[in-house]
Amino acid sequence: MNAPSIYVKIPFGSGTHRFKIVKAKRWGAIDQLVLQSLAQRPATSQQLADMSGLPRQLVVEILISLMQVGWVEISNGLEGFIFQATIRGIAISTYEDLPVDSEPLLRVRSFLIDPITEQCYRLERKKKKQTYQVYNYGRAQSLLGEYKGYTTEIQTSSTFAPELVDIFNCVANDDEDVNGFEEEVVRRSYSDSLKYAIASVSSENDISGVPEISEELKEAILAAADLQREKIRLLGNQLGKAEIGQGYYEARVSPRSLPVHHVESQSVTLVLGAEEHAQHIYHLIESAYSRIVLHSTFINAECVDEMLPALLDAVRRSVQVDVMWGQTEPDDPRKFQAFKLVVDKLEQLQKTIDGEGLGTQFRFHRTPTQSHAKFVIVDTPSGEWAVTIGSCNWLSSRFNRFEASVQVCDQRVVADALSIASHLAMGKQGLSNELSRELAVQSTILSKRKSVDKVKNKADLIQVQLISAAEHHSFCKKASDEAVGDIFICSHRISYAGDRPVLTPFKAALRDDPHLSIRVAYGRSSGSMRTSEANILNKELSSLNFKVIKADDPQIHAKVMTWDEDNVVITSMNWLSASSAGDVYGELGVFMKGAELSSKIRDAFESSYC
Known part of the structure; x- marks a missing residue:
C-alpha cells in the first residue's frame, strides 16, 4: 500500500496591479528587413527597393507603417527624401519579432512571488486557465485541517521583494510588451499581501497544486514532506494521526543571483589606471546617443563642476542624463557639514539646470541610494548599450589613483545593470518613481534582444555575471x-x-x-x-x-x-x-x-x- 500524500502549505507574495500593456502587431519579415537596413544606414525608398528587389510602391507602404509607429523618420537630402531609423527603431530592429508601438491599454494582471527565489509567476484571475489555486491564510488552514497529521508548512525569511523587471516579464503574454503601470502602485515588498498554495506530495515525490515553480522551491517542498513523513514514522505508532500535528519546515532563502551570460570578447574592455578612467568617462559622455545613467557613491562639488560642461553638452544634443549617488547621511557630526555641502550643491546645480530649461533632460536625484556601487550606462548611435562597472567614483575622483573597471557592451548584461539601477532608484523606502519605472522598461526591452549564446561556440566567449x-x-x-x-x-x-x-x-x-x-x-x-x-x-x-x-x-x-x-x-x-x-x-x-x-x-x- 502506497504511503498517503503529504500536504505542504506554501506562502507566496501576491500583487494585483493595472499595467500599461501594448499588444503586438503581426509584422512580416519584409518589414523587419527594411527596418534593419535603415538601422545600419539611411537610404531613399529607391535604394531600399534596389537592395531588396521589392517594388518601390511596396517599400513606400512599409516605410509609412514604420513611420506611423515612430521607428523611422524622414528628412530631405541631396538625393531626395532620406529615411532613417529613430533611436527607438534602432533598438527594435534587434528584436527577433517586431512589436507594436501603439498607445498602451490598461489591463489588470496578478502575480505570485516565490518565497525562496523571489521570482514571479503569473496568476490568472480566471481560475479555469490554471491548474492550481491560492487561498488566504484562514481558508488555507481550514483546508489543511482536513488532512490531520499529513500536513506541514514552509516558513521563510523572504521579504517578497521582486525587481520591477521580473514583474513586467511575468505579467506580459508572448505577444505583449509592458510599458509601465499606474502611478505609485508597485512597491518594493509584498510581504503584507500573502497568498497560500497547498502542494500535494505523493509517495513518489510528485508535486501537484502549484504553478511552474523554481527548482529551489521544489526542493524545499520535498524536504518539508520528507521531514513530516519521518515525524509520522517515528510517532505514528504512539499517537493518532490527529495528535501528530502540523509540521513546519524552515526553508533558506536563496541569495538573489543574476544569470551568467556568454559574451563576445570584443564586447568586454578592461579600464585600468587613472588616465584610462578619465579618458573613458569623457568618451562615454561625448559618444552617448540618448541616455546616460551614472551612479557615483560619493560626489565632490569641484569634480562635478569640472565634468558639468561635458554633461550639459550631451543634454543639449538631447541626451537624457540621470545622476544617482549612494552616500548616506553620516552619523559623525564632524562629517555632517561636508555631507550638507554636497546636498546643497546638488540643489544648486538642479536649479541652474532648470533655469536653462533642461530640467526634464538632466536630473540629479538627490535622495541617496545607500549603495557603494559605481557604474555608468549609456547607449550609442547604433542602438547598442554599454555598462561600465568598477571602483571609480566618477563624480568625486580626481583621476589620480589606480582604478579598475570593465565596460561590457552585451545587451543582456546591460539589461541586468538597468534592472539593478531601477532597484537603486527606488531608494531606501522602496518606492517606485519615474526613474525606476523608466529603467525597468528599458531593461525589459534589452532582455528581449537576440542572444549570441545560440549562434556562437561558448568556448570562444567570455562568461560575464553581475554579482x-x-x-x-x-x-x-x-x-x-x-x-x-x-x-x-x-x-x-x-x-x-x-x-x-x-x-x-x-x-x-x-x-x-x-x-x-x-x-x-x-x-x-x-x-x-x-x-x-x-x-x-x-x-x-x-x-x-x-x-x-x-x-x-x-x-x-x-x-x-x-x-x-x-x-x-x-x-x-x-x-x-x-x-x-x-x-x-x-x-x-x-x-x-x-x-x-x-x-x-x-x-x-x-x-x-x-
Missing part, C-alpha cells in the same frame, strides 16, 4: 577551491572586518597547497585600525606565505580579485575591509572568465607597483 553584495564572499571560496597557480586580491582599504570572510578560505587553500601563490595588495588601513595594527596583520599574513603589498604610490583604489589566467572579479567592494551586509546591491561587481583577463590585470598592476 550582488552578498555573493562576493562566495567568490572568495570559489577562488580558493579552483585556483591551481595563483590568487591576487586588491583592495583600497584593509581592516579586521575583511580578515575572516575573505582571507580564511585563502589560508585554507595555502594549507592544502603550499605552492599556491597568494598576493594581497591594499592602499590604506580602514576604520579604527591603526597603522601599527595593519603592520601586525601584514606580518601575520606574511608568516602564512601570503605576499602583502602596500600599494600607495599612487594609492590604489581598485577592488579586484583574480585567480589563474582567466578568472576575474572587478567590483566596488573593498575586499579587505567592507561588509557584504545591507541592501542586496549595496555593492556591485562583475565576474568574468576567459580571454586571459587575469593576466592583463596583473600586468597592469605590476607595471605600476612592482
Whole structure:
C-alpha cells in the first residue's frame, strides 16, 4: 500500500496591479528587413527597393507603417527624401519579432512571488486557465485541517521583494510588451499581501497544486514532506494521526543571483589606471546617443563642476542624463557639514539646470541610494548599450589613483545593470518613481534582444555575471577551491572586518597547497585600525606565505580579485575591509572568465607597483 500524500502549505507574495500593456502587431519579415537596413544606414525608398528587389510602391507602404509607429523618420537630402531609423527603431530592429508601438491599454494582471527565489509567476484571475489555486491564510488552514497529521508548512525569511523587471516579464503574454503601470502602485515588498498554495506530495515525490515553480522551491517542498513523513514514522505508532500535528519546515532563502551570460570578447574592455578612467568617462559622455545613467557613491562639488560642461553638452544634443549617488547621511557630526555641502550643491546645480530649461533632460536625484556601487550606462548611435562597472567614483575622483573597471557592451548584461539601477532608484523606502519605472522598461526591452549564446561556440566567449553584495564572499571560496597557480586580491582599504570572510578560505587553500601563490595588495588601513595594527596583520599574513603589498604610490583604489589566467572579479567592494551586509546591491561587481583577463590585470598592476 502506497504511503498517503503529504500536504505542504506554501506562502507566496501576491500583487494585483493595472499595467500599461501594448499588444503586438503581426509584422512580416519584409518589414523587419527594411527596418534593419535603415538601422545600419539611411537610404531613399529607391535604394531600399534596389537592395531588396521589392517594388518601390511596396517599400513606400512599409516605410509609412514604420513611420506611423515612430521607428523611422524622414528628412530631405541631396538625393531626395532620406529615411532613417529613430533611436527607438534602432533598438527594435534587434528584436527577433517586431512589436507594436501603439498607445498602451490598461489591463489588470496578478502575480505570485516565490518565497525562496523571489521570482514571479503569473496568476490568472480566471481560475479555469490554471491548474492550481491560492487561498488566504484562514481558508488555507481550514483546508489543511482536513488532512490531520499529513500536513506541514514552509516558513521563510523572504521579504517578497521582486525587481520591477521580473514583474513586467511575468505579467506580459508572448505577444505583449509592458510599458509601465499606474502611478505609485508597485512597491518594493509584498510581504503584507500573502497568498497560500497547498502542494500535494505523493509517495513518489510528485508535486501537484502549484504553478511552474523554481527548482529551489521544489526542493524545499520535498524536504518539508520528507521531514513530516519521518515525524509520522517515528510517532505514528504512539499517537493518532490527529495528535501528530502540523509540521513546519524552515526553508533558506536563496541569495538573489543574476544569470551568467556568454559574451563576445570584443564586447568586454578592461579600464585600468587613472588616465584610462578619465579618458573613458569623457568618451562615454561625448559618444552617448540618448541616455546616460551614472551612479557615483560619493560626489565632490569641484569634480562635478569640472565634468558639468561635458554633461550639459550631451543634454543639449538631447541626451537624457540621470545622476544617482549612494552616500548616506553620516552619523559623525564632524562629517555632517561636508555631507550638507554636497546636498546643497546638488540643489544648486538642479536649479541652474532648470533655469536653462533642461530640467526634464538632466536630473540629479538627490535622495541617496545607500549603495557603494559605481557604474555608468549609456547607449550609442547604433542602438547598442554599454555598462561600465568598477571602483571609480566618477563624480568625486580626481583621476589620480589606480582604478579598475570593465565596460561590457552585451545587451543582456546591460539589461541586468538597468534592472539593478531601477532597484537603486527606488531608494531606501522602496518606492517606485519615474526613474525606476523608466529603467525597468528599458531593461525589459534589452532582455528581449537576440542572444549570441545560440549562434556562437561558448568556448570562444567570455562568461560575464553581475554579482550582488552578498555573493562576493562566495567568490572568495570559489577562488580558493579552483585556483591551481595563483590568487591576487586588491583592495583600497584593509581592516579586521575583511580578515575572516575573505582571507580564511585563502589560508585554507595555502594549507592544502603550499605552492599556491597568494598576493594581497591594499592602499590604506580602514576604520579604527591603526597603522601599527595593519603592520601586525601584514606580518601575520606574511608568516602564512601570503605576499602583502602596500600599494600607495599612487594609492590604489581598485577592488579586484583574480585567480589563474582567466578568472576575474572587478567590483566596488573593498575586499579587505567592507561588509557584504545591507541592501542586496549595496555593492556591485562583475565576474568574468576567459580571454586571459587575469593576466592583463596583473600586468597592469605590476607595471605600476612592482
